[in-house]
Amino acid sequence: MMLVYYSYIGLSVLHRRRQESVLLSATRRSGAIAVVTGGANGIGRAVAVTLAREGARVVVADVDHAGARETVAMIEEGGFPARAASLDVTNEASIAQFYLDVIAEEGRCDVLVNNAGWGEVRAFIDSDRALWDRIMAINLMGLISVTHAFLPNMVALGSGRIVNVSSDAGRVGSSGETVLAGAKGGVIAFTKSIARETARYGISCNCVSPGPTDTRAFREIPQHLQDALIRSIPLRRIGSPDDVANAVSFFASSRSSYITGQVLSVSGGLTMSD
Numbered sequence: 001m002m003l004v005y006y007s008y009i010g011l012s013v014l015h016r017r018r019q020e021s022v023l024l025s026a027t028r029r030s031g032a033i034a035v036v037t038g039g040a041n042g043i044g045r046a047v048a049v050t051l052a053r054e055g056a057r058v059v060v061a062d063v064d065h066a067g068a069r070e071t072v073a074m075i076e077e078g079g080f081p082a083r084a085a086s087l088d089v090t091n092e093a094s095i096a097q098f099y100l101d102v103i104a105e106e107g108r109c110d111v112l113v114n115n116a117g118w119g120e121v122r123a124f125i126d127s128d129r130a131l132w133d134r135i136m137a138i139n140l141m142g143l144i145s146v147t148h149a150f151l152p153n154m155v156a157l158g159s160g161r162i163v164n165v166s167s168d169a170g171r172v173g174s175s176g177e178t179v180l181a182g183a184k185g186g187v188i189a190f191t192k193s194i195a196r197e198t199a200r201y202g203i204s205c206n207c208v209s210p211g212p213t214d215t216r217a218f219r220e221i222p223q224h225l226q227d228a229l230i231r232s233i234p235l236r237r238i239g240s241p242d243d244v245a246n247a248v249s250f251f252a253s254s255r256s257s258y259i260t261g262q263v264l265s266v267s268g269g270l271t272m273s274d
């Protein structure tokens with residue numbers, strides 16, 4: 001009986017060790033090259049820092065070059081390698097040059113996080129074509145163009161992880177963000193279709209869909225509205241950029257190797273519909 005008991009403990013320890021080693025190989029992307037667009041601030045910065053901590057060499061790409069360099073400094077302070085790069089996702093020449101630079105400097109791209117985004121809260125009836133064009137150019141067309149630039153490299157490698165940062169506005173709608181919701185809904189449909197087209201090449205494409213998250217845009221909302229919003233969140237707090245980064249990290253790692261074309265809401269339970 002005692003022997004059976006000890007061998008049970010031995011087996012369970014062995015099992016736990018196996019689980020740990022699977023987890024380590026999943027979280028340590030040693031040598032993996034990760035590109036994070038919009039990595040100069042907020043969620044993109046948290047994603048860049050998280051992926052770097054987990055072993056990826058991160059290229060922090062943004063129109064805000066000073067912010068991108070700050071993110072890189074934060075990563076380097078932790079003893080990890082990273083590089084800042086200028087990228088305007090609305091400009092085809094900038095995307096082409098950025099892609100060439102990444103391939104020249106890093107040789108490949110294993111993980112592409114399409115996070116760059118922008119919006120302005122305004123009733124649709126008071127908005128105009130210039131605002132719609134800007135929102136669509138940054139949030140949808142930019143993401144499509146960057147993906148188009150990097151996809152052939154991933155196909156040639158026979159592997160790759162694309163993680164698109166959408167928004168719960170694109171899943172359930174959001175007053176004052178009508179066109180942004182359309183762009184982010186487009187990101188979700190685009191993600192699912194790219195996932196279908198590229199699965200055969202070993203590439204996954206998934207969406208992280210943040211709810212209200214504590215970045216500079218949220219802090220611009222009047223305090224009483226912030227408080228009201230927090231009261232309506234089942235987990236009773238606003239999301240942090242790290243909450244979103246953890247979900248991105250999951251899709252970027254081998255822990256999600258059998259998952260593609262999916263949308264994960266990081267919203268404290270604020271939205272629960274499919």
Ligand SMILES: NC(=O)c1ccc[n+]([C@@H]2O[C@H](COP(=O)([O-])OP(=O)(O)OC[C@H]3O[C@@H](n4cnc5c(N)ncnc54)[C@H](O)[C@@H]3O)[C@@H](O)[C@H]2O)c1
Pocket residue numbers: 037038039040041042043044061062063064067087088089090115116117118138142165166167168169209210211212213214215216217218
């Ligand atoms: N914060 C939220 O509550 C929230 C909610 C849902 C979705 N999101 C999404 O998360 C992503 C990150 O948002 P955030 O809150 O961290 O915003 P943020 O403004 O703090 O960061 C966005 C980053 O994108 C960069 N960017 C903007 N236009 C660009 C362009 N043309 N080319 C390259 N980079 C550009 C900005 O310079 C900035 O660094 C966005 O896609 C946003 O739509 C945010």
